[in-house]
Amino acid sequence: MAEPLLRVEKLVRRFGGIIATDHVSLDVAQGELHAIIGPNGAGKTTLIAQLTGHLTPNSGSIWLGGRDISGLPAYRRSALGLARSFQITSLLTDFTAADNVALAAQAHDGHSFRFFADARKERGLREAAHAALERVGLTHRADVLVSRLSHGEQRELELAVALATRPKLLLLDEPMAGLGATESGRMVRLLQELRREVSIVLVEHDMEAVFALADRISVMVYGRVIASGLPSEIRRNEEVKRAYLGEQHVVVRHG
Amino acid sequence: MSKGLNARQAVAALTVAGLVLLPLYSHLTGNIFVLTLFTRIVILAMAAASLNLIMGYGGMMSFGHAAYLGIGGYAVGILAQEGVGSGFIQWPVALAASALYAVVIGALSLRTRGVYFIMITLAFAQMAYYVASGLARYGGDDGLTIYKRSDFSGLVDLSNRVQFYYLCLACLLGAVFLIWRIINSRFGLVVQGLRSNEQRMQAIGFPAKRYRLVCFVISGTLCGLAGALLANNTDFVSPAMMYWTRSGDLMVMVILGGMGTLFGPVAGAVAFLVLEEVLSQVTEYWALIMGPLLLLIVLFGRGGIMGTLGRLDRG
Amino acid sequence: MLLLVEQILNGLQFGLLLFLLAAGLTLVFGIMDLVNLAHGSLYMMGAYFAATFAAWTGSFLLGALLALGATLVLGIVLEVTALRHLYGRDHLDHVLATFGLILFFNEAVRLIWGPAGLALPLPSWLSVPVEILPGVYYPAYRLAIIVVALAVALLLYLGVMRTRIGMLIRAGASNREMIGALGINIKLLYTLVFGLGAVLAGLAGLMQAPILTVQIGMGENILILAFVIIVIGGIGSIRGAFMAAIFVGMIDTLGRAFLPDLLRQVLNSAAASTAAPALSSMLIYLLMALVLVVRPEGLFPANRR
Numbered sequence: 001m002a003e004p005l006l007r008v009e010k011l012v013r014r015f016g017g018i019i020a021t022d023h024v025s026l027d028v029a030q031g032e033l034h035a036i037i038g039p040n041g042a043g044k045t046t047l048i049a050q051l052t053g054h055l056t057p058n059s060g061s062i063w064l065g066g067r068d069i070s071g072l073p074a075y076r077r078s079a080l081g082l083a084r085s086f087q088i089t090s091l092l093t094d095f096t097a098a099d100n101v102a103l104a105a106q107a108h109d110g111h112s113f114r115f116f117a118d119a120r121k122e123r124g125l126r127e128a129a130h131a132a133l134e135r136v137g138l139t140h141r142a143d144v145l146v147s148r149l150s151h152g153e154q155r156e157l158e159l160a161v162a163l164a165t166r167p168k169l170l171l172l173d174e175p176m177a178g179l180g181a182t183e184s185g186r187m188v189r190l191l192q193e194l195r196r197e198v199s200i201v202l203v204e205h206d207m208e209a210v211f212a213l214a215d216r217i218s219v220m221v222y223g224r225v226i227a228s229g230l231p232s233e234i235r236r237n238e239e240v241k242r243a244y245l246g247e248q249h250v251v252v253r254h255g
Numbered sequence: 256m257s258k259g260l261n262a263r264q265a266v267a268a269l270t271v272a273g274l275v276l277l278p279l280y281s282h283l284t285g286n287i288f289v290l291t292l293f294t295r296i297v298i299l300a301m302a303a304a305s306l307n308l309i310m311g312y313g314g315m316m317s318f319g320h321a322a323y324l325g326i327g328g329y330a331v332g333i334l335a336q337e338g339v340g341s342g343f344i345q346w347p348v349a350l351a352a353s354a355l356y357a358v359v360i361g362a363l364s365l366r367t368r369g370v371y372f373i374m375i376t377l378a379f380a381q382m383a384y385y386v387a388s389g390l391a392r393y394g395g396d397d398g399l400t401i402y403k404r405s406d407f408s409g410l411v412d413l414s415n416r417v418q419f420y421y422l423c424l425a426c427l428l429g430a431v432f433l434i435w436r437i438i439n440s441r442f443g444l445v446v447q448g449l450r451s452n453e454q455r456m457q458a459i460g461f462p463a464k465r466y467r468l469v470c471f472v473i474s475g476t477l478c479g480l481a482g483a484l485l486a487n488n489t490d491f492v493s494p495a496m497m498y499w500t501r502s503g504d505l506m507v508m509v510i511l512g513g514m515g516t517l518f519g520p521v522a523g524a525v526a527f528l529v530l531e532e533v534l535s536q537v538t539e540y541w542a543l544i545m546g547p548l549l550l551l552i553v554l555f556g557r558g559g560i561m562g563t564l565g566r567l568d569r570g
Numbered sequence: 571m572l573l574l575v576e577q578i579l580n581g582l583q584f585g586l587l588l589f590l591l592a593a594g595l596t597l598v599f600g601i602m603d604l605v606n607l608a609h610g611s612l613y614m615m616g617a618y619f620a621a622t623f624a625a626w627t628g629s630f631l632l633g634a635l636l637a638l639g640a641t642l643v644l645g646i647v648l649e650v651t652a653l654r655h656l657y658g659r660d661h662l663d664h665v666l667a668t669f670g671l672i673l674f675f676n677e678a679v680r681l682i683w684g685p686a687g688l689a690l691p692l693p694s695w696l697s698v699p700v701e702i703l704p705g706v707y708y709p710a711y712r713l714a715i716i717v718v719a720l721a722v723a724l725l726l727y728l729g730v731m732r733t734r735i736g737m738l739i740r741a742g743a744s745n746r747e748m749i750g751a752l753g754i755n756i757k758l759l760y761t762l763v764f765g766l767g768a769v770l771a772g773l774a775g776l777m778q779a780p781i782l783t784v785q786i787g788m789g790e791n792i793l794i795l796a797f798v799i800i801v802i803g804g805i806g807s808i809r810g811a812f813m814a815a816i817f818v819g820m821i822d823t824l825g826r827a828f829l830p831d832l833l834r835q836v837l838n839s840a841a842a843s844t845a846a847p848a849l850s851s852m853l854i855y856l857l858m859a860l861v862l863v864v865r866p867e868g869l870f871p872a873n874r875r
Contacts, residue, residue: 389848549670
């Protein structure tokens with residue numbers, strides 16, 4: 001088996017007395033869509049934060065494309081091809097949609113110590129931005145301030161921003177959170193297309209979406225991965241049923 | 256944005272036109288005082304504009320910006336005292352000293368956030384203030400008189416009131432132009448992005464601290480130039496130039512005019528200093544009115560002059 | 571040796587005074603999240619009130635008591651009319667608005683009491699030296715400051731740690747939403763806390779008054795020191811404020827006392843006497859910078875968020 005794109009080994013993160021990440025190991029192969037599910041408070045977002053470098057693990061290591069990135073700051077990981085979307089929409093709200101995406105493209109197009117030329121007139125950046133916006137179907141909203149976009153549009157923009165960094169691996173933290181049925185459907189179709197181009201780690205509560213999309217699923221409970229495998233295996237797994245799927249209706253309501 | 260001038264642009268254009276024509280008015284009416292007053296205003300407007308770059312666009316609330324006025328000023332004063340009268344040496348030294356101070360202070364201060372940043376910049380400025388008070392050779396607490404203004408080998412004569420005024424105005428407009436280019440450049444967008452959402456900027460691949468530091472240094476250097484001008488204007492430098500209330504004044508100008516707007520600090524400086532002048536003519540106790548006025552501006556005048564005009568434009 | 575004991579006591583006395591100022595500031599900061607530059611003005615007003623009332627009544631103690639009451643009233647009026655409307659606003663707004671208040675207070679004092687300073691003479695029973703160790707004399711008044719300030723610090727500590735109000739105050743300093751959830755009248759609590767801070771500032775001002783002259787702007791430098799202290803100690807932490815205040819008081823006093831002699835060994839005496847006070851003032855800011863670089867949240871951060 002070839003070297004996995006992302007390899008997480010025995011990752012541990014504590015907050016005071018609580019172990020939020022308890023010796024988590026995880027492999028994501030090239031081209032795979034790997035879903036991470038688990039009840040609220042299972043430590044999914046904490047795990048994502050460590051993968052992106054916003055949080056430092058207490059021990060364990062993270063490898064991207066065969067390279068140890070455990071000690072790198074967030075911006076260096078981004079340069080190596082790791083992109084994320086945030087669970088709670090986190091955009092530059094006083095910028096337009098196009099500016100948000102163009103900045104992401106700019107981050108990966110040489111340094112930004114250019115002080116004089118108007119960056120909004122750089123064709124390369126604008127074209128990259130429009131390509132990413134088109135990808136998620138937001139072209140017509142390019143010049144609208146983010147604060148005036150609908151929630152669904154902001155979720156899509158999150159994706160466009162991540163895409164504009166031309167990532168190898170996309171970490172999506174609950175991209176369907178707060179979306180209505182129609183918007184969710186659109187998001188699923190969008191991810192269906194994207195997975196052909198880029199490997200994805202998907203944290204999501206929407207079980208229907210997860211089982212429709214994922215190649216493999218890992219289940220987290222109380223900071224630990226209790227099961228990992230094909231969707232069909234996870235569906236049959238007794239421990240998962242007991243710990244999680246059995247109370248799915250409760251979780252979804254919380255979600 | 257609609258065609259033609261909106262209210263903000265109109266006010267900016269009128270302010271610039273007024274500043275350009277001011278020496279003519281002074282000449283025609285024989286009112287020399289107004290020229291002296293406005294030379295000071297133009298210089299402090301430049302300091303405020305430089306503060307606005309980090310405060311308004313970069314989200315870095317520095318409460319120690321007056322330190323650069325002092326450093327730029329003392330560079331000129333000390334060199335003059337030591338017999339180096341040429342502006343071609345004095346001014347670059349003033350800029351370099353300010354930049355160097357900004358690099359050191361910025362590298363340390365930018366480790367902190369929020370109120371802590373406000374306080375640490377204040378503390379460093381107070382330190383600079385005490386350093387200046389301790390310079391026995393250069394007057395200590397009493398300050399240092401500059402007997403000869405910076406000499407530019409006949410290019411401009413700084414002792415000529417009108418020439419000096421126009422030099423200051425050129426520096427101000429040059430600074431505003433530079434800031435305008437910067438805020439629309441790649442660099443400027445990054446800095447503004449960091450103000451808006453640092454975590455997001457890191458996630459898409461920008462090393463935050465580096466960009467912030469460079470912005471901090473640009474701002475400090477510009478303010479150092481204002482300091483060199485101020486020293487020439489008053490023919491005198493003293494620790495009081497960097498006292499914390501002076502930093503407070505600069506903040507007031509920026510906020511009064513409209514933080515994060517290009518012309519806001521200029522409008523703010525003109526409004527603040529003219530108001531101060533007018534009030535002090537009306538009553539000896541002008542601060543009795545100015546103080547509560549500031550409070551009211553904070554409570555009701557969100558966005559300052561430019562913010563209010565902006566609301567006017569949108570109707 | 572004698573000099574050292576005396577200077578250490580002076581440092582302690584100054585540190586305690588700073589603590590009184592910083593305690594109110596850090597409470598207001600920790601609980602209402604308000605940056606109040608005008609805190610130094612309350613300190614100044616305490617001194618002016620005391621000087622005036624002492625002259626009227628002819629009694630130092632009566633004057634001091636009246637001054638404390640007056641500062642309390644002033645603080646409450648200030649909170650209700652102006653500062654209350656700043657809660658929840660940007661820190662920058664606080665800085666600007668309270669900067670305006672400083673201008674106002676300084677000018678008001680100039681209008682009422684004139685530009686020249688006032689003196690607050692000590693009663694004779696406080697102006698004698700006391701023998702604290704065999705052969706070591708120390709001014710009774712400074713000793714009284716130490717005793718009063720320590721007592722107030724102890725009361726404050728007990729009040730905050732043991733009483734119901736104190737519990738609320740601590741809860742508020744670490745979690746602002748919580749006191750709201752407990753159904754407490756937040757407005758009233760805020761006014762009380764601000765009033766308490768004002769009284770502490772006024773007390774510090776009036777106790778300092780007989781040592782220095784009572785003058786306009788006397789609250790400004792010491793306010794910055796108080797800010798330095800709460801930043802070093804960690805915003806919202808009374809304990810941190812206490813430690814940092816003593817520390818800063820010592821450095822400032824001992825620096826001023828001994829640096830000139832130290833410097834004279836390397837500089838000529840005129841240069842040394844100019845440079846020394848500057849250097850000792852610098853030391854404090856250097857210390858603060860150092861603390862912030864190493865521990866950006868201060869030495870004893872209160873559990874915020």
